[in-house]
Amino acid sequence: MKLNANTTIEGQKVVLVPYRKEHVARYHEWMQDPALQEATASEPLSIEEEYDMQRKWAEDDDKCTFILLDRSQPDTPGTGSHGGGMAGDVNFFFNDHDDPHIAEAEIMIAEPASRRRGLAVEALQLFMAYGLKFLGVTKFRVKIGENNAASLALFGAKLGFAEVSRSAVFKEVTLELAVEGDVKQRLQEAAEQLKLGVYDEA
Template sequence: MQDPEIREATASEPLSLDEEYNMQRSWRTDADKLTFIVCLPWSGQSSSAEDRILEKEADAEDRMIGDVNLFLRQEEEDDDNGDYGDHAEGNGEKNSKIIGEVELMIAEKQHQRHGYGRAALLTFLRYIALHRREIAADFLHREVSSDDNADNGRDIDCLSVKIGQTNHRSLALFESTGFVKVSDTPNYFGEFELRLEKFERGHIEELCEKYRITTYEEIQYR
């Protein structure tokens, strides 16, 4: 994050080491955040998933190349025109929606333009699609109940991303995975907002097949 280009691309400010540690703690514990570290592909072999030790192997420091994040918020629907406005303290009522804002960064230039960003994004979207109700329930501080399938107000309704108008590579990446601009003109900060309304498991798996990202496995971190 000492690179000004990365800070500009991620709309970030330089932080002290203590501030970085505090932010890391909040990412680990806050229910409105989900963050994964992106690492280089790993070819380690073992007899079973339970025997795999990821620490200092697949996610060794020299294999880390970026991160991908989800920030959850609620927006309340305007009954007059159907637009959405910020909803600071929503409680999951049916007139509010849960929006997941996605951020993606491949930090080092030598690792860009190799497909890692798309692979990380689609893998992350697949994880969200598989666990969307658990993620929403955690965000709303409640247990996942047996009738959640009928509870339309307790789910992530859409995903959003905000990208600088000159960041053409990121715009093309997210548009290639189904994100659509909500406006033809950038906002006050010079950013386009794009949204993905359809991100069910089947749709994400089709995208993974299209871009040959065919191996997906969740392994419990130890």
């Protein structure tokens, strides 16, 4: 998405930066892992296809993607100095044709050393506040494999999403969080505290 092409979002544990070509090589390495392919319902791509995908995602108005940097890790070689090592990514997909303000969220913590340390929760909280303020999101949605207990707990117990449906065919659970009432107030307050930067000047 062009809107976040030069935007960074800084948290206590993470820095969110736009997905650029310098990130593709490491991202491609991650996506060779069969466990990550299964968790993200992804097919392995060639490195050329991965570069092409990055270019498309940077241009598409219905996708907003950030690379998640772990501030406790050194900068990933070849990606410049932006305050941490590549640990995963976080995405919004605006693919509900009936309501363009619904964002389907995804997050991946690919680096084992960065897991189970609260990075996913902080990254999503930052990203959701950004989505409310800059993208006009009125509802967040996730679709999670029914056996993915960690993700179900992350979005359900930790972030307050509620289950709305289950698909026996796809073996996945759909959860949603409407931006209203206390949720809206909390996200608005978080949005006012966002620490935004400019990627090319970092």
